[in-house]
Amino acid sequence: MKHYLSPIARDLPPSGIRKFFDLVSTMKNVISLGVGEPDFVTPWTVRESGIFSLEQGQTMYTSNSGLIELRQELSYFMAKEMGFEYDPQSEILITVGASEAVDLAMRALLGPGDVALIPDPAYVSYAPCAQLAGAEVKYIPTHAEEGFRLRLPDLEKAYTPNSKLLILSYPNNPTGAIMTREDYLPIARFVEEHDLIVISDEIYSDLTYEGKHTPFASLPGMRDRTLHISGFSKAYAMTGWRIGYAAGHHDIIQAMTRIHQYTMLCASITAQFAALEALRSAGKAKAEMVTTYNRRRRIMVNGFRKMGLSCFEPLGAFYVFPSIEATGLSSEEFAEQLLHEEKVAVVPGTAFGPSGEGHIRCSYAYSTEKLQEALKRIEHFVQKRIN
Structure with missing residues (x-):
């Protein structure tokens, strides 16, 4: 049946994360550091709000754009916390997770002949979504010695x-x-x-451990050039609720909404009421989770450095990206051999683009006990290869 498929869908590679963890699902007693999902449950006030909305019979469609109350609260939140404001009536769209917002943005903005510039390593969905929109992808390499930050000379070259x-x-x-x-x-x-448009995915903005996060749309002249994307999955431990949003110039948001209304129609009303409550009451719970992640972050960085691997210190999100070049293995080889020998699952750096070679990604959104045991097993694996 393959000849019936569109060439783009037929040739689209599987996710470098999911492809690897299909193998994990067939094994027992594996410690997985692979999936970027908080080990916390959604704060109780947020869960209770979702439950209460169901008890009140709130089970219908919402506006394509989402509940106006949620859009108004997001507008207030962005103005207060991020330094920019978007009109809740026409410049904010509630989506089925931040992932849908990324897909809608690519389809609304890109077409055949266009090029999307992506700093690399990058989240696995960006390049495929651009390609599904018919565009080409140009990776911009970033480097550990420069803090994996996007630098102007590399952008100019790309x-x-x-x-x-x-x-x-x-x-x-x-x-x-x-x-x-x-x-x-x-x-x-x-x-x-150069008259570019920016998609700024800031889903991890609340998980910043040093200084204050700078939203790209807050920079001079960038408000209307930036599509600000975020959601509730990471900071509020709401991955399964599938609730995100996009904010930007009304022409872009309205184009995204037209696509959204023919595909998803609207995000879950239950999840929208829960998100509204998260903005209103879950700030303390969020801060407590961030404190815990920060503690785990230090454990992971110190653990990798102690075993002899170079490890860039992450200052945001909940991942470490250590170099495994000292072992002489490729990223794929390291991940596969570690899984089979020590029953620890990590993600090969190449899942995130060419610049990921020589690294692995480990999430620290897991209990301290799991992280410490995983580090013990990884050290045993590494010492056999670098001593």
């Missing part, structure tokens, strides 16, 4: 006359890198000079 879109994702998945305001300013000037 730019082509057909470049239309720059995708930013800081704090970064998989590296944990962040960008400061000073880092962003030359990038913003380049974006304006």
